[in-house]
Amino acid sequence: MAASLLSQAMKRCSAHTCAAVAVRRALSSGAATPSVFTRFLLKLSHYFYDVENILDWNNWLRSQAVVRKNRLFGYAQKNFGNNVAAAYYILTLRGSFRFAGQSEWFRPDSRGRFSYDFMNTPDAQIEEVDLSGTLINHNGLENLVKQNKLQTLSLRGCPEVDDWFLACLHVFGESLVELDLSHCTRITVGGLAALQNLRKLERLHISGLPRLQNPGLVRILLEEMLPHCQVTGVEYEQGLIQPDSPEQTEDHHEASTHTGLRQL
Structure with a gap:
């Protein structure tokens, strides 16, 4: 194992050295002025051994952004109350919301800037939330658990919403x-089973969930589990085994008959 890792490291180092030498030769040749891209590659070669390291660095930055965006807003909760803290959290994620008893929606602009008028009603609880396409995860959900009047929650296309997140939704069961949940690519059947705790749920959208192998069957099971809920986004026949055509059924029957006669 150690020898294999050492061999891979030597190959990477060799490739890095060859690339750096090639770039330096291009810079030292007087045939033509090196392009901006060539100089950029040389600069990158000082910091990264290969493209894999660059991708790892990018993934690390993204994971840190998810952690930062989903931190608990404890200071806001302590000084301004749970409702203001929840509203602020939603807006920092570039989501939108509406307070109970109000028609106005609070949402940030295209640059993520928003008005702080929501702080004028610290006692108002949130009734509708749209977090479509945001980086919310189960940790960030802690900022919303005190919103016991939450009726509508849109998580369409949220890349961090997974089965564990769905299991945490039981706090909104009443x-x-x-x-x-449309286009949440990390959701599986196991996560959907946790929705049985949402006893007041009337509408559930589950289109575009690639990890569901039999969406039609899942819809049937969800409707049995939540009899008062309308499940949309998939058709009953999606993923189910289709019956053979009449011609195929007849041919199969004739073949079986001939086989039986030969055996007799």
Whole structure:
């Protein structure tokens, strides 16, 4: 194992050295002025051995961004209350919300900037939340657990929403009426089973979930588990085994008959 790792490291180092030498030769040749891209490659060669390290660095930065965006807003909760803290958390994620008893939606602009007028009603609880396409995860959900009047939650296309996140939604079991999980690529059947705790749920959207092998069957099971809930986004026949055509059935029957006669 150690020898294999050493061999891979030597190959990477060799490739890095060859690339650096090639770039330096291009810079030292007087045939033509090196391009901006060539000089950029030389600069990168000082910091990265290969493209894999660059991708790892990018993934690390993204994971840190997810952690930072989903931290608990404890200071805001302590000084301004749970409702203001929840509203601030939603807006920092570039989501939108509506307070109960109000028609106005609070949402940031295209640059992520927003008004702080929501702080004028610290006692108002949030009734509708749209976090579509945001980086919310189960840790960030802690900022919303005190919103016991939450009725509508849209998580359409949220890349960090997974089965564990769905298991944490039980805190809204007595209030949540509509839930949109469309295009959340990390959700599996196991996570959907946890929705049985949402006893007031009336509408559930589950289109575009690639980890569901039999979406039609999942819809049937969800409707049995939540009899008062309308499940949309998939058709009953999606993923189910289709019956053979009449011609195929007849041919199969004739073949079976001939086989039986030969055996007799």
